Amino acid sequence: MSLKHALLGFLNYESLTGYQLKQFFDESIRNFWNASLSQIYPTLNQMKEEGLLTMEVKYQDSSPNAKIYHITDQGRAELQRWLAEPIEPQPYRSAFLIKIFFGANIDKEQIIIQLKQRLQLAEQELENRRQISEKLFQKFSTENGLNRKALFWSLTVDFGIKNEETTVAWCKEAIQRLEALQ
16 A cells, blocks of 8 residues: 555545644554655645645635645546555564564563563553544444444454454463463
8 A cells, every 4th residue: 555545545535734634644544554744745745746636725824824635536536446456465574573483592581571561562552442443433323333434444443453352362372371381
């Protein structure tokens, strides 16, 4: 995925400033895709040159002028094309698992400490994601469940919950196995 497609997705919901786009990232997809303002603004400029969006300047007296970005028909077509395109599995990298893989080279207590730290982080993240899921449900629930947009958002939150549940279970099992090691 490119940053361009995430920006197109957000702009497909509504026209936004670069700062608002960064807030959208931080409040919604930061758990699986992050972007900084230093990445967002150059990408927006490139997308404008490609005809995927337009930009209007909103002049303001009491604060800096706001650049508001609007998706174009060409931008919507690019988003639709990308959404329909199959995605190849992405390579998974984890420095933590590299440490575990080579863990036989240090005392088991040191690895157990790291596993307990990772377990604590996973439990905290699991709670955070459950809270996000509850907020989504409360904010966007209808008589028939979630509205369409929120249903898809909740699917990504559910994925994160399942990942953290698996990490918690794996850490607990790994700790038990290492503690039993002679």
